Amino acid sequence: MNIRRGMKCRRGVVAVAGTAVAMGLVTAPAAEASPAEASALAQYYQQQMSWAPCEPGTPPPGIPPEEWEKLWRGMECATVTVPMDYREPDNGRLSIAVSRREATDPAKRQGVLLLNPGGPGGSGMLMPNNLAENNEVADSFDLIGFDPRGVGRSTRLQCEAGQWLERQTRPTDDRFPAIAAAALDRERACQRAGGGLRPHISTANTARDMDVIRAALGEKKINYLGFSYGTYLGAVYGSLFPGGLNRSVLDSSMHPDWLYYEQSKQQAVAARENFDAWAAWVGERNDTYHLGDSAQQVRANLETLRERLAAEPVPWPEQPDYVQIDGTLFDMMLGYETPYRAGWALFAELVIKIKNAVGGELPADAGKALATFADYAIPETHSGVFPTVTCEADWSADLNTYFDQMRVFRERYPYGPGASAAEPTECTFRSFTPPEPITDLKRDGYPVGVVVQAEFDPSTQYDGGPAMASRLENNLISVADEGAHGLYGRNDCATRKIDDYLINGVLPGSHIVCAGTSPPDVPVDGSATRSAPRPTSSLEERAADLIETSKLDRTF
Template sequence: MAIAVAALAAAATVAAVPAAAADEATSAISWGPCSDPTLVAAGGECGYLSVPLDYDHPRGEKIQIAVGRVKHKVPDSQYQGVMLTNPGGPGGSGLYLAARGSKLPNHAGDAYDWIGFDPRGVGSSKPALSCDPNYFGYNRPNYLPVTPQLEQTWLQKSKSYADACAKNNSRALLQHMRTTDTAKDMDSIRAALGADQANYYGYSYGTYLAQVYATLFPQRVRRMVLDSTVDPRYVFYQSNLNQDLGFDRNIGVWFEWVAKYDSVYHLGTTAGAVKRVFDEQLAKLSFQPAGGVIGPDEWLDVFLQAGYYQLRWPTLGDAFAKFVNQGDWQTMKKLFENFDGVGDDNGFAVYLAVQCTDAPWPTDWNQWRADNWRTFTRAPYFTWMNAWYNAPCVYWPAKAGKPVNVDGRGVKNVLMIDETLDAPTPYEGSLEVRKRFPGAVLIAEPGGTSHAITPRGNACVDDKIAAYLTTGELPPRKPGSQADVTCAPLPQPTP
């Protein structure tokens, strides 16, 4: 399983990289028009960069990374360099993030060339991974393996997906999909753009990519913003078990919110009452899918979003109420499909290709079974969904490597942001990375449950990001393992 422009004049400009380094990296990018509407509206330009499939053999086979750029809007004397970005995943397309600079307050993003890219294997990059586009279709087995037959069905389904990945993609590409490979691609982009150093804005898994990049290329880092930070201690088997607890906690917070607005939703006046209605529907769907398509898996896939983003709470509350009070399963079907439930499996294929090979996973299913049932006792909603999402790693056709020992001592300053009830990337990960990056400062939003959404209109957070990108100055760092700054999260939404 996101500030005065005048101060820019005093900022240091970014020098060009020595020609030899750029030559070693790759060819240049030939820029042309973009097809993405967001980039077109932002005046962006797009192109491809050829990079080595295997950096140990730089003159061997090449692949192409799709890159987008929205250039700086200030005079060249106030230019602050390139801003590489990543939306997370792994497997998320990042081209559109080239337009993110305009979202920052006080024109703080105007001094940078914002660079979005589709990581290797993703989206418009070539080749793009695809294994089985029908994998997330309807009529899947119940996530909860209450019988040995269900468990075996899911294991066979997981093995079939891994086999399809081996059959339908280059084995060489599958073997070179690790975060270290993408970090090297990032450095190739930096070099091709003629930048001695790069700035970076990353979300979720993109924060782990930042950690790896900063460990491999500390001298190339200028400024970094990390939103919702991955804990490097747990990549990636244990991190998924840790996520399960956070998602179950957060859906409980959402139950409380739904109960608060019983006058709107009519689903119960207490969190316990709402939970009972939720559980009753889940049980019914296990026996009879609504409309023949919305079973327990689709139901949980939709409501997982309550643990990610508070901004989706009203949409989910409306769909829940319509389903219970009006028998409207069509709205739930639309949400399932809109939340990437059905369609191209590129994102899932890349997710596995990275997660399964960044670090070893247990190959003994008995360990998976024991760990997930143990976690299930504390997190019954999403534990087995997450287990089956990752189960193809048991059979993955490429070998896992050794994870990078993340070391941020060579990086001068990093700004981190995290909401303390973030489910996908638990807050403890931000504290761990802050410890490994002595130059990092952490902004915490106590009680917030949303994930990776900056800038999102929270002035306390957004203004500090803008000030950092404008001047490079960070708030003072506090001693010990704690946040350096706290900001109240955005208010919970009103239906």
């Protein structure tokens, strides 16, 4: 759901071709069903998976074939068949692609760990290899990835291309009707292409597919690790199939009561929170950056700079296909580049470069550094899954509700997505009726799990973590003063606690706090400017190093 207007973004990886499914293994559903339902679903629960080395297929644009092939090395792939409609199991079938990396130490094997990267619409096929690198859980669990229904190499839900407008962080009222008309056009386009499948692409049905995967793997229970939207998916699975879930980790959780409009708006709230934290840090170091001596003054000065950029945008050097740095793009940068504390100093330097370039030219090195950040944005999803799953919840059909919120957000929360986080979407004009209500989340019959949340999470705002932990009566790990989205494998303290829980069953405690990543050690008195040697690395190299060390290029 991260938006990068007009800037090249590296796309999320797609799935791999699977292999055929054989029938034969008898494993029962993990939740009780009526005799008729159990009989109708037996053919799906009795599948055996036929594994074969994964075929990488054609690499996405920009990824060399040898690098793409390496990403799949060591994994096996298969498919399972699931009913399109679980209420009428004989009325159509879908194919679900599954990947596996077997436990590296068979003596320590404790079962399977099913993975989901979020989205909705994210591919999980590469997650076993991504997670296995330098990770102790790879010794103890078969790591299982999959493409949810509608995604990647599973039966796909594709939408026709509808109308997309350039996103604006502070649109004027006269633009509101065009924004609504574009959302209506996209909804009609999606319905034309995938209308027969869309009612069956839902979180609950994906959870049911997960239980079929569990049975086809020959497992009585799964362990689960989900990120972002994958936290909600895991909570739904546990609510529907408590007998099938053992240990569960929900990393960077959605709020159980924010489906889905409020969840979208809260991204702009989080962007403002991150900007304010960065502005306060910069203000304390005014002798170094000269952007203002307080958070309020930094914001005032950057608002003035934003007005100048709106009137006189700065072009990207050597990047003619990039949009110019105008007021809207500057708003996005201020929200999207401030969550990661380790990059605060570098971003402050880049803001100064932009400020000095108004009326002139941005230095090539600064342009390359900004482009490097843009290319490693959180991957967007472009199938029909996102504007279908998010429509499983009811959205207001009153356009004035959205327009009123957009007015509020363009004033109070203009950074990152800004007012676009509050605009009407395809779901405002939903063309189908969901066949069932949203799942009532509860933990009744499966063990206590763990929720982990960063204080300044830019995509799933912090309040979602405590709310989900409370709803499920799970343990909560909060990571203080941290702006990362997806903490497992990024924050050492949280990772150790999660590993101890997944591998040894040791819960961290009802609520513990881990320290987040510290900002750069830039003295407040300006001595860094006076005495520090000039950096030997270019801005572009420093941006690339930050991405690598902070694992910002990870696709979950």
